[in-house]
Amino acid sequence: GNSVTQMEGPVTLSEEAFLTINCTYTATGYPSLFWYVQYPGEGLQLLLKATKADDKGSNKGFEATYRKETTSFHLEKGSVQVSDSAVYFCALNWNTGNQFYFGTGTSLTVIP
Amino acid sequence: DAGVIQSPRHEVTEMGQEVTLRCKPISGHNSLFWYRQTMMRGLELLIYFNNNVPIDDSGMPEDRFSAKMPNASFSTLKIQPSEPRDSAVYFCASSLKGGYTFGSGTRLTVV
Numbered sequence: 001g002n003s004v005t006q007m008e009g010p011v012t013l014s015e016e017a018f019l020t021i022n023c024t025y026t027a028t029g030y031p032s033l034f035w036y037v038q039y040p041g042e043g044l045q046l047l048l049k050a051t052k053a054d055d056k057g058s059n060k061g062f063e064a065t066y067r068k069e070t071t072s073f074h075l076e077k078g079s080v081q082v083s084d085s086a087v088y089f090c091a092l093n094w095n096t097g098n099q100f101y102f103g104t105g106t107s108l109t110v111i112p
Numbered sequence: 113d114a115g116v117i118q119s120p121r122h123e124v125t126e127m128g129q130e131v132t133l134r135c136k137p138i139s140g141h142n143s144l145f146w147y148r149q150t151m152m153r154g155l156e157l158l159i160y161f162n163n164n165v166p167i168d169d170s171g172m173p174e175d176r177f178s179a180k181m182p183n184a185s186f187s188t189l190k191i192q193p194s195e196p197r198d199s200a201v202y203f204c205a206s207s208l209k210g211g212y213t214f215g216s217g218t219r220l221t222v223v
Contacts, residue, residue: 043203043214089155099145099168100212104154
């Protein structure tokens with residue numbers, strides 16, 4: 001079946017550190033892949049997405065590349081800020097408007 | 113566009129009472145989803161609708177939970193009777209062709 005596995009948190013980094021949050025997926029075919037971010041007290045917001053192999057999604061300094069050979073979609077940012085503190089969810093979807101499959105979320109705290 | 117609108121933002125109720133959560137999806141979106149988020153279980157899909165029709169309700173935990181979507185602009189999630197273990201944040205999301213937009217959620221506390 002379809003599933004998403006992402007690294008366990010919580011992750012704590014100092015400001016300006018490099019961030020990687022790993023995400024791998026299990027699916028048949030070629031789903032679209034997403035990263036969502038949830039700031040404290042808010043709903044999930046789309047951060048970035050990639051719809052086919054080798055696509056790179058990017059937004060707000062975050063990047064993730066759709067790697068079909070390793071079934072991965074790792075999230076990276078070169079220099080995190082305190083304002084990046086949030087929970088990050090990896091997800092897959094088949095672009096049909098049907099359900100997303102979410103990972104369990106990774107909590108990130110960035111300290112000054 | 114005001115986004116997905118959920119009400120109330122917070123709800124505190126006593127065990128055994130009926131609770132109704134409301135959601136207004138983005139106009140034009142044809143799919144609507146109800147999720148529950150807890151520390152223990154993370155984000156769980158409860159039910160989703162396509163074109164107002166329930167497609168998959170396998171995530172609804174018990175018969176105490178029910179959801180309706182009487183028209184394209186409104187959905188409710190009802191819990192009757194409520195129990196303390198139902199305490200969670202309930203999110204509604206709507207989508208069109210794969211683009212999800214979440215509401216801000218309803219934080220439910222059952223005491």
